[in-house]
Amino acid sequence: MISKTNQVNTTSEFQAGEPVHINGLNIVCNVEKELGLGTQGKVYSLISPDNSLLVLKWYFPSMATNEQYDILKSLIQKESPSNRFLWPLALVKIPKKEGFGYVMSMKDSRFKSFSLWLSRKINPSFKTLLTACFELVQSFHLLHSKGLCYQDLSLNNIYFDPENGEIRIGDTDNIVINGEDKGNVIGTPKFMAPEIIIGKALPNTQTDLYSLAIILFYILFLNHPLEGKIESSIKSLDLPSMSKLYGFEPLFIFDPNNDSNYPDPTFHANALIFWSIYPDFIKRIFVRAFTDGIKDPMHGRVRETEWQIALLALRDSIYYCKHCGSENFLVTDYSVFEKLKIPVELGGINSDIKVSKQSSIVEGVQSNSACWNPKCKTMNTHILNIRIDDRLFIALNHDTKLFLHHIDPDRKYDFSNPVAEVSRHPTEPRVWGLRNLSTYPWIVGKANGDIIKVNSKQSFSLVPGTQIDFGTSKGMVCY
Amino acid sequence: MTLPGGEISKRELHFIWIVDCSGSMRDDGKIQALNYAIKEAIPHMQRESENNIQANLLISALKFSTGAQWIIAPTRVNDFKWTDIEAKGETDLGQAFILLSEILRIPPMTERGLPPVLVLLSDGQPTDNFKDGLEKLLSEPWGRKAIRVSIAIGEDANMDILQRFIGDNERQPLLARNPESLTKYIKWVSTVVQTASARPKSQQKYYDGSISNVDIPKPPEMISGATDVW
Incomplete structure (x- = not known):
């Protein structure tokens, strides 16, 4: 039924193996396969010379407008705000193919x-x-x-x-x-x-x-x-x-x-x-x-x-229920x-924004310290946490890490390197501590009034009432 | 630990193939091409529905030739299998519409659904009274609200009737002149149109404002170069 000499040769589509000249990146790739069909065009994965993961989006002719072309051109000139954006890298035009497309990084399969x-x-x-x-x-x-x-x-x-x-x-x-x-x-x-x-x-x-x-x-x-x-x-x-x-x-x-x-x-x-x-x-x-x-x-x-x-x-505020391990949220009084x-x-305690009343169905589930897990409902009391100045509090779990974000008001949202982590005493497994991962010593005021110095890589015991001078802020261990 | 709650609640979305298997579908391997195209579309349909947070997609099929019969009851997309159909007999499209109209009401339709998608595939002229059937179909609210798409298989199909089934002059029947374009259209309806009802896609700015139930993206653009082999 199909005449073999007449292949479909749609001029806005690509077949596997077709070469794609990406002048903006100075490379030639080959189309690997079609990844998807959207409302604006088709997306293909590319095989690139250096094995970098690239995809080509090729617009349907009706979507390949001058305006779209200009938008892409200007995006390529600007830098991507961060590596979280799969930003257009280069425009692609191919002789005898209708319209145009652009190349961007492909997201890793873990996403x-x-x-x-x-x-x-x-x-x-x-x-x-x-x-x-x-x-x-x-x-x-x-x-x-x-x-x-x-x-x-x-x-x-x-x-x-x-x-x-x-x-x-x-x-x-x-x-x-x-x-x-x-x-x-x-x-x-x-x-x-x-x-x-x-x-x-x-x-x-x-x-x-x-x-x-x-x-x-x-x-x-x-x-x-x-x-x-x-x-x-x-x-x-x-x-x-x-x-x-x-x-x-x-x-x-x-x-x-x-x-x-x-x-x-x-x-x-x-x-x-x-x-x-x-x-x-x-x-x-x-x-x-x-x-x-x-x-x-x-x-x-x-x-x-x-x-x-x-x-x-x-x-x-996340802490783990002591009984079932579910993540709960610490609500301090x-x-x-x-x-x-x-x-x-931000909806602080003095805010007049009301929160809608609980329905009868969920009443009883809401409790500041009962685990939400319906099979558990364990009352969790005495959740260890640390208050930093008057700004924030962090529940201290076995895997908690503190960052500059927490201890340095001038380095908000800096999560690049941990400055402290919860650690276990080497010989007394029931004793938990906070290890100094920064390069500066901390001045720690123990609950009994003693002042000690905690150097880099050292830990101090997490006892409620302990105060820590991080240099850029002060913390207090609470229970 | 698993977090509380469950899957987001989804609405039922019925996707119904309405397939012409009259005698003329035997010519030029049309029925084979159709069987092939639907099977080819299944994995794409399944993949698309995996990303669908709005709908539980249920697929069913009915065929018409001399009379009309359901060949596949509503089936979840992941369990959906297409059994090849054979062509023989008349083109009782009206019968197909009547059969459809019987299920496009509550019940068997759910109280909480999405507009169903009806895809009509035909290559010829109805041999029965299709008008009464269509009227009956459109008298059902769910029939009226349905997204109705039609694909003409080859040049002999009655485009006027396929257009009346769609009932919206903004959208025309898709004319599949060869097996490649049939495969392409079937893939389009089974993925893009599926999501128009269920997983809304980006809307274009210059929307014409016409009142329709669902905003349907444009069909794939077919560039000539393919020969007419049917």
Whole structure:
């Protein structure tokens, strides 16, 4: 039936083995195979001379616009904000092929789609998830502070390493200078800011902030923040009903002043379970993201720097249940929170943002120190932690490490090298200590009043009441 | 330690193949090409659905020739297997529509679903009263809301009827002039269209604003150069 002499020769596609001249990188690669088909074009893996992992995205002729070409050209000229972005490296044009494409690095196979977590096909820890969330927020902060806007942020174009939370951000070819109104995407349904859905705005850094909050909520609660009872009452979720739910009448499932979209326990159990586990300070910031953040796109949205502080505080509060080992969150008593001076705008204790009341289903689960694991529920008391100045506290677990971020107020978010780690006494396994991994000695004031010097590589015993002068800040061991 | 909670709750998405296996599909190996193309699309469909956080994809198939029959009951995408079908008989498209209309209601459809995807593949002229069948199909809310896609296999297909099935002048039936383009279109509907209903993709800025149930991405662009062999 097929006449053999007439091969399909579509001029905007590639066959395996076809050479690709990448003039910008001064190399010639060969197409290995087609990796995927998207709405804008096709993506192919390449075999490169030095075995570096490269992919080629080739646009469909209708998508290969001059504007897209200019966007790519300008992105290639700018440097990538960080190695977390799979940034365009070089434009590719090939004689006799319609349109154009670009080359970017391929993400390592250890990076997985978040959809695998949402489908529970992988089992990351809270620590990993919070690291990934922090890295996302940090990466978009970097991007936005360069005046750039991503435009199409969704779970479809971000990836993470389930072992350690390192992330990669793909589909960077829609990144433009904020406010330039370029590019041909407006976003992905469910992640688009309401003002875009109702046609009042085009993508900008403020709408990126909204999409970012949606992503964080999805990752930490395994539920869309606007999918509650109203969603489950919709029989067929089609475009008109989606526009209403996510655009014209958005209502946070935990809106403290309106419970008409409260999670439906049959379909939104995840939202209820996770809401009952996280400490109030993180819930308050989400309440703000999806109440003020919806009402006031310009001024109501949670900024990346606020997310950074909150996400790291949450990660630092993780401790392991002494009975089952599950990761729980240390909620110190009210007075400690007051002392910690968590800013009001971060949902600190003086904040007037209310957190929605627990539903009857989750009542009883919420307790400051009972393990959330339904098979365990052990009361955990006396969780060892360290308070640094009045800024933060960190639960001290067998594997906890402190970084410059923790002890040096001028080196916030510096996680490059640990400066301290929890260690075990060499001969007394029941005694835990904190080892100095920095090059400076610490001055440690023991609970009995003695002052000792703890040099590099030395440890001191973690006894409540012990005070440590790190040089750049002071810490106190608490129980 | 495993974290609390479970898989994100997904909506049911029915994807239904409606396959013409009338006698004329025997000509030029059309039915073989169709069997091949659907089998070829299965792994891509499975891979696409793995990344799908919105939908539980259920695939079923019905064939029509003389009369119409369900050949595959709704099956989860990972368990889906295509059994080759043979061509003989008339082209009772109307019967197929009636059969479809019987399942596009609640129940058997779920109370919490996504618009189903109906893919009609045909090479010819209906031999029965397709109008009544189509009317019955579109009288069901789920039939109306469905994303309806049609693929013409070869030039002899009645494009007008395939267009009426789609019911949206913005979108035309896909004309597969040869086995390669049939394979390509089938892969497109089974991956890109699947996700239009379930896993929304980036939306283009210059959306025409027309009221439709689901925003369907553009079909793959077919550049001529392929010869017409059917």
